[in-house]
Amino acid sequence: MAELTKETIMLTANGLFSKDGVREVSIDDICRKLCISKKTFYQFYAQKEDLVADVVTYNVKRKKAEFEKFVEGKNIVQILKSMFALVNKKKTIDRDKRMVKDIMKYYPETFTKHAEDRSKAMHQFFVERFREGMEQGLVRTDMDVDGIQLLICIMHDGMADYLEGDHHFDWVKVSFKSLTAAFEDIVTRVVLTPRGFAEYSSLEKKS
Amino acid sequence: MAELTKETIMLTANGLFSKDGVREVSIDDICRKLCISKKTFYQFYAQKEDLVADVVTYNVKRKKAEFEKFVEGKNIVQILKSMFALVNKKKTIDRDKRMVKDIMKYYPETFTKHAEDRSKAMHQFFVERFREGMEQGLVRTDMDVDGIQLLICIMHDGMADYLEGDHHFDWVKVSFKSLTAAFEDIVTRVVLTPRGFAEYSSLEKKS
Numbered sequence: 001m002a003e004l005t006k007e008t009i010m011l012t013a014n015g016l017f018s019k020d021g022v023r024e025v026s027i028d029d030i031c032r033k034l035c036i037s038k039k040t041f042y043q044f045y046a047q048k049e050d051l052v053a054d055v056v057t058y059n060v061k062r063k064k065a066e067f068e069k070f071v072e073g074k075n076i077v078q079i080l081k082s083m084f085a086l087v088n089k090k091k092t093i094d095r096d097k098r099m100v101k102d103i104m105k106y107y108p109e110t111f112t113k114h115a116e117d118r119s120k121a122m123h124q125f126f127v128e129r130f131r132e133g134m135e136q137g138l139v140r141t142d143m144d145v146d147g148i149q150l151l152i153c154i155m156h157d158g159m160a161d162y163l164e165g166d167h168h169f170d171w172v173k174v175s176f177k178s179l180t181a182a183f184e185d186i187v188t189r190v191v192l193t194p195r196g197f198a199e200y201s202s203l204e205k206k207s
Numbered sequence: 208m209a210e211l212t213k214e215t216i217m218l219t220a221n222g223l224f225s226k227d228g229v230r231e232v233s234i235d236d237i238c239r240k241l242c243i244s245k246k247t248f249y250q251f252y253a254q255k256e257d258l259v260a261d262v263v264t265y266n267v268k269r270k271k272a273e274f275e276k277f278v279e280g281k282n283i284v285q286i287l288k289s290m291f292a293l294v295n296k297k298k299t300i301d302r303d304k305r306m307v308k309d310i311m312k313y314y315p316e317t318f319t320k321h322a323e324d325r326s327k328a329m330h331q332f333f334v335e336r337f338r339e340g341m342e343q344g345l346v347r348t349d350m351d352v353d354g355i356q357l358l359i360c361i362m363h364d365g366m367a368d369y370l371e372g373d374h375h376f377d378w379v380k381v382s383f384k385s386l387t388a389a390f391e392d393i394v395t396r397v398v399l400t401p402r403g404f405a406e407y408s409s410l411e412k413k414s
Contacts (some may be wrong), residue, residue: 045376117376123379146339146381147389153376154365155358162361169360170325172330184353 004036006044010054017055017162021098023106051108064121071125076133077196081203084184088177123149130191138196152187159183211243213251217261224262228305230313259410267321271328278332283340284403288410291391297411330356339397345403357395366390 003011016025027048031041045051071079104111124147133139159179162169188200223232234255238248252258278286311318330361332357340346366386369376395407 119376120263120378142241143350143392144385144389146379147385150363150369150376150379150381150386151366151389151393153379154369155362158361158365162357169326169357170328171327172357172359172360178351178354179357182351182358185350185355186393186397189396 004034004040004044004056009034009041009044010051011060013051014055014058016104017099017102022023022052030200049107049110052103053110056103056107056110056114058116075136075138076129077138077192077199077203079129080188080191081200083181084187087180087184088142120155123153126152134172134193138193138199139191140193148190155183157181211241211247211251213261216241216248216251217258219324220258221262221265224259224306224309225304229259229309256314256317259310260317263310263314263317263321267325281327282343284345284406284410285337286398287395288334288407289396290301291387291394294387295391326360330360333359340403345406346398348359352398355397362390362393372392 009030010035012024013030013166016029016033027038027041030051031038034041045054074082127145130139130145130149134141162174163176163179188197192200215238220232220237221250223236223240234248234404236244240303241248252261281289302318307318334352337346337352337356341348369381370383370386399407
């Protein structure tokens, strides 16, 4: 057997958490999977909370790297196109995974900290891409970038809440498909110039 | 003194609640204002909750009548224009009044019921105006009415939460002016046809 490292424990926990959520998976379960004793486990992690924090940090880094690769070399039109194509392929928004839900519920501080960091990073990323897009003639120069960007974030998160049934608008029945199509419609019409919008639509036909 | 009616009590309570909130105003305060005994009060209302329910019903009806008068004889372009003009004149969104906050907090069932009725009525109202606008060539016929309408509601409420500081995006600093301008920008660009948008802009110059 390979030498036991903190990373091995963390990756094993990540695998189990992803499958069954954080609450359901005990330290015993993790030890069993690794064929180690609890005593050995506690040499690496003093408490489950620390392990959860490491798992969250790992996933945040991984998702960040994935996202950077995903948008690399793309202009704002291509980024929006790829993101909406990805959303439309799914039947739900990522956030409803059990692990994320459990962390939100049982480790709210860890969750809030990372969610805030992620929101800030995404906000910054889009503000920069919008500025670039303006120079390229693809993004409207006459829009209030901060206001629009915030409303897009509010819409995105409200949409995710709605789809999870956790919203006071749940008396309106709108399908996932309608909602994401409407979201794409709003974002592209508000952000892009006629030239940007034409470029966006031409990508539509190709894909 | 004029004859004491249930309505007099309700209107007096409404006046006090509007000023100081529901929590701060006791039945004693209401009796003092009306120069009546608590015994007399209880002949009309068995408990404060019933009085609150009547006050809410009264305000809902009043606001509904106000809104109907406000939009009477207007097409969708004129309705949007007047609504945004009204919002832009304010420095905050209506919802942050103390009475409403107290009802939300201490009488959640009463609040939820009415908020839901109001949301449904507004949704229905706008869906109908959008359909009319489509026939008049002012509203895009190629949009998903239900999806767009829901996202506009989500945006509106998320915006109100943000302005009250009750939102996880409160690390982004966006002014009321920027936010409402962005909201107007989004709604008009997404809902209106080029002709509708031109008509909207021409109203801008006149007002």
